[in-house]
Amino acid sequence: MKIYRHLSEIPASFGPSIATIGNFDGVHRGHRSVISEVVERAHSLGIHSIAITFDPHPARVLRPQAQQPLITPLPQKLELLATTGIDALLVLPFTGEFSRMTARTFATEVLQQALHVTELHEGENFRLGYQAEAGVDSLDLLGHELGFSLRVYTSHILRGQVVSSSRIRQLIAQGDVSNARVLLGRPFAITTTPASGRGYGTRYTVPTINMAAYPELLPANGVYITSLTIGAGPSQETFDAVTNVGNRPTFGADSFAVESHLLNFHPIELTEQTPLTLTFLQRLRAEMRFPTPEALREQIGKDVMKARRYFTLCRVVASKPRNSGAQQTLLVP
Ligand SMILES: Cc1cc2nc3c(=O)[nH]c(=O)nc-3n(C[C@H](O)[C@H](O)[C@H](O)COP(=O)(O)O)c2cc1C
Numbered sequence: 014m015k016i017y018r019h020l021s022e023i024p025a026s027f028g029p030s031i032a033t034i035g036n037f038d039g040v041h042r043g044h045r046s047v048i049s050e051v052v053e054r055a056h057s058l059g060i061h062s063i064a065i066t067f068d069p070h071p072a073r074v075l076r077p078q079a080q081q082p083l084i085t086p087l088p089q090k091l092e093l094l095a096t097t098g099i100d101a102l103l104v105l106p107f108t109g110e111f112s113r114m115t116a117r118t119f120a121t122e123v124l125q126q127a128l129h130v131t132e133l134h135e136g137e138n139f140r141l142g143y144q145a146e147a148g149v150d151s152l153d154l155l156g157h158e159l160g161f162s163l164r165v166y167t168s169h170i171l172r173g174q175v176v177s178s179s180r181i182r183q184l185i186a187q188g189d190v191s192n193a194r195v196l197l198g199r200p201f202a203i204t205t206t207p208a209s210g211r212g213y214g215t216r217y218t219v220p221t222i223n224m225a226a227y228p229e230l231l232p233a234n235g236v237y238i239t240s241l242t243i244g245a246g247p248s249q250e251t252f253d254a255v256t257n258v259g260n261r262p263t264f265g266a267d268s269f270a271v272e273s274h275l276l277n278f279h280p281i282e283l284t285e286q287t288p289l290t291l292t293f294l295q296r297l298r299a300e301m302r303f304p305t306p307e308a309l310r311e312q313i314g315k316d317v318m319k320a321r322r323y324f325t326l327c328r329v330v331a332s333k334p335r336n337s338g339a340q341q342t343l344l345v346p
């Protein structure tokens with residue numbers, strides 16, 4: 014996937030192309046189904062497919078006080094978009110001045126003149142331009158004038174829920190990582206680096222790898238079954254884990270941390286720069302204040318047992334032959 018960071022980087026020869034515009038936060042199942050149609054359609058016509066997105070997320074510029082955390086910060090969004098098969102991605106810098114561009118100017122300068130778009134694919138709720146002035150009906154009219162057709166997708170519904178970034182954000186913020194996984198089409202994960210702990214775990218409960226402060230979306234405080242990937246590339250290793258997100262009230266004053274106890278631990282080199290990807294698989298319970306560290310240690314022992322059962326079950330399911338599908342549906346944890 015070719016990435017362009019500014020309109021001026023688009024080669025004059027670019028296009029014709031089929032495009033989709035969006036924030037794509039989460040790169041969820043709805044995003045993926047539109048993008049895969051764009052890719053397929055462009056492929057069948059032998060022309061380029063391109064996704065257009067913005068950085069920072071427009072909400073950061075338009076409603077900075079809302080501090081909306083992201084499901085996928087830009088590097089993760091790019092990685093996920095690269096797996097969709099789209100030929101190119103245009104990441105337009107989103108500023109106050111840019112936000113005042115009308116839909117007509119955007120469609121003319123970006124879609125028509127730079128990308129030579131012949132088809133634009135968007136969800137039914139899509140809006141473009143200053144103060145979100147243009148919905149799909151106005152874009153359809155603009156397209157007739159500027160030489161592109163608009164294909165509109167109805168909202169993706171799964172298990173009775175609209176697949177949207179805001180719904181997924183809400184589910185994760187409530188700790189419902191299982192439902193978020195359904196709408197995302199993969200488990201929710203964060204990418205971060207290690208930080209040092211206070212040594213209480215090793216002394217009183219269980220040793221943990223602590224994560225550096227993470228400024229984007231995290232699941233609600235509580236205990237989760239997770240997997241932790243340490244490192245990146247061929248030398249990376251993934252461990253089964255249990256993770257606490259919270260303030261550790263058993264040890265006194267609030268001190269927020271995300272920390273993982275690895276079930277199949279073996280010593281591994283960690284530096285402040287080592288990439289860590291923490292994947293949230295299932296919520297186990299709320300964080301609680303225990304009367305003593307021993308009581309907490311006993312509870313963590315129970316959390317570990319549940320996590321071990323979960324991983325064993327997953328591996329049993331994964332090892333079943335594909336044709337025993339009915340049984341698999343019953344077993345998937
Ligand atoms: C699986 C797991 C569950 C935990 N649950 C709780 C909890 O319910 N209440 C709590 O106060 N701390 C909980 N903790 C946090 C421990 O108190 C924590 O490991 C300890 O504070 C170590 O802190 P340190 O890494 O800064 O040394 C949990 C930790 C893990 C790994």
Ligand SMILES: Nc1ncnc2c1ncn2[C@@H]1O[C@H](COP(=O)(O)OP(=O)(O)O)[C@@H](O)[C@H]1O
Nearest residue numbers: 210211212213214215220221222273274275278
């Ligand atoms: N099962 C385990 N899970 C995570 N870390 C472990 C485990 N066993 C040993 N460790 C080691 O313990 C270190 C954590 O020790 P420490 O910094 O004292 O943590 P804590 O503050 O949680 O006690 C980790 O960096 C890791 O190398």
